[in-house]
Amino acid sequence: MGVYHTRGDHAVLTNVLFNQHHSHYEYYIGEAPPHHHSTTVTVATPRVYLYPIIIPHTVTIINICNIYGATVAGNKIKGLYTSDGVQPAGGTLLAQTPSSAKAGINQLEETLLALLQLQPGLYFGAYESDENTTIMRCALVASITGATLQSYSFDLGGYGALPAVCPAVVARSGPVAFLRVASIP
Secondary structure (H helix, E strand, O other): OEEEEEEOOEEEEEEEEEEOOOOEEEEEEEOOOOHHHEEEEEOOOOEEEEEEEEEOOOEEEEEEEEEEOOOOOOEEEEEEEOOOOOOOOOOEEEEEOOOEEOOOOOOEEEEEEEEEEEOOEEEEEEEEEOOOOOEEEEEOHHHHOOOOOOOEEEEOOOOOOOOOEOOOOEEOOOEOOEEEEEEOO
């Protein structure tokens, strides 16, 4: 079951899934547009993509998630940045994953990030690839052009650790990111 809440010009998606095998609910928060409002992007290296995630209430998160398309190869690093309330430049890196192999053609990939308690606000999920053939789901350009919230990116000198402070960014369509909630205080 998915529950959608509208906030401004973007939707905050909170998925509530019942895992019948383990008899528990799983919660995700962030923006993952419905399939008919999304397209795909082929990643570039050494580019870091930044996607807005609105946290509407205090939560503790554990995983950072994305959705791959038909082609998946190589390794990735994911992370989470704070923002100035509009964009990520100057934001602090809260956590990042180690480099690991990508997995899951045409499916959700969850990567352990950290147990982090986040206060309400705007954050940016970061995604970096070590190659340029992976296809990922992203919002339609029409849904982000001129919007208050936007996707961004910055280029690194090569694949590796994310910088502790987000450098200058450019507006660019990029892969969606959302977070798995561990608990809601």
